[in-house]
Amino acid sequence: QVQLVESGGGLVQAGGSLRLSCAASGRTLSRYAMAWFLHAPGHEREFVAVISWTGSHTYYADSVNGRFTNSKDNAKNTVYLQMNSLKPEDTAVYYCAADSNYGVIVPAPYDYWGQGTQVTVSS
Numbered sequence: 001q002v003q004l005v006e007s008g009g010g011l012v013q014a015g016g017s018l019r020l021s022c023a024a025s026g027r028t029l030s031r032y033a034m035a036w037f038l039h040a041p042g043h044e045r046e047f048v049a050v051i052s053w054t055g056s057h058t059y060y061a062d063s064v065n066g067r068f069t070n071s072k073d074n075a076k077n078t079v080y081l082q083m084n085s086l087k088p089e090d091t092a093v094y095y096c097a098a099d100s101n102y103g104v105i106v107p108a109p110y111d112y113w114g115q116g117t118q119v120t121v122s123s
Helices: none
Strands: 003-007 010-013 018-025 033-039 046-051 058-060 068-073 078-083 092-099 117-122
Touching: 003 092, 018 033, 018 092, 018 117, 033 068, 033 078, 046 068, 046 078, 058 068, 078 092
Parallel strands: 010 117
Antiparallel strands: 003 018, 018 078, 033 046, 033 092, 046 058, 068 078, 092 117
16 A cells, blocks of 8 residues: 655745645555646546656646656655646646556556645636
8 A cells, every 4th residue: 555645735826836745655656656636626637747666757748848847756755746837727636646557647547646735826
């Protein structure tokens, strides 16, 4: 079992930055690909970014590419999502998720999820 806990969400003005963290316990993250999804009211859960278990490969949704950076510190068993140039449409609950396969951009196959952290971007 892997337990995931997100932190770092909050309220920020448009154009600002936040860094989300996802800390894992139970098992090392070094054998898991880690993804971020967002869930906005009235919408389906949406893919944001994924990083391979080594951290050497990343993939982003078009909507965040160039603004968000996904990184992984296996020694700290933590994944980070650096969010820059935030927009009001980025407002959502952000979840991290773990899976043994890299490159999965839909939520269903992910085995482990955090509880989510709220990000609110004001205009």
